[in-house]
Amino acid sequence: QVQLVESGGGLVQAGGSLRLSCVVSGRTFSNYGMGWFRQAPGKEREFVAAISRGGTITTYADSVKGRFTISRDNAKNTVYLQMNSLRPEDTAVYYCAATESTGVATIRHRYDYWGQGTQVTVSS
Secondary structure: OOEEEEEOOEEEEOOOOEEEEEEEEOOOHHHOEEEEEEEOOOOOOEEEEEEOOOOOOEEEOOOOOOOEEEEEEOOOOEEEEEEOOOOHHHOEEEEEEEEOOOOOOOOHHHOOEEOOOEEEEEEO
16 A cells, blocks of 8 residues: 655745655556645536656646646655746645556546645645
């Protein structure tokens, strides 16, 4: 079984930055593509960013492109989400997820394992 644990969420003012981390255990981390999703109150969980197994391919939702950066360190079994120029509309619970699919996946049902989420709140 694969376990994912997110950290790094918190309260930040608009324009500020946060870095989320997700540590993966239980299986070989480099066998999984990784993604970040978010869910705001009353809304569907939406795709944010994804990275391929080797870290060479990344993709982003249009709403975060140019502000967020996804990266991974396979030696540390960790995927990161660097979030800059944060906006109040970025407020949500952020989830990391792992997929056995190759390449990058932007659709929820392609992910096999999920973390418990970390709250990000951006004040105006």
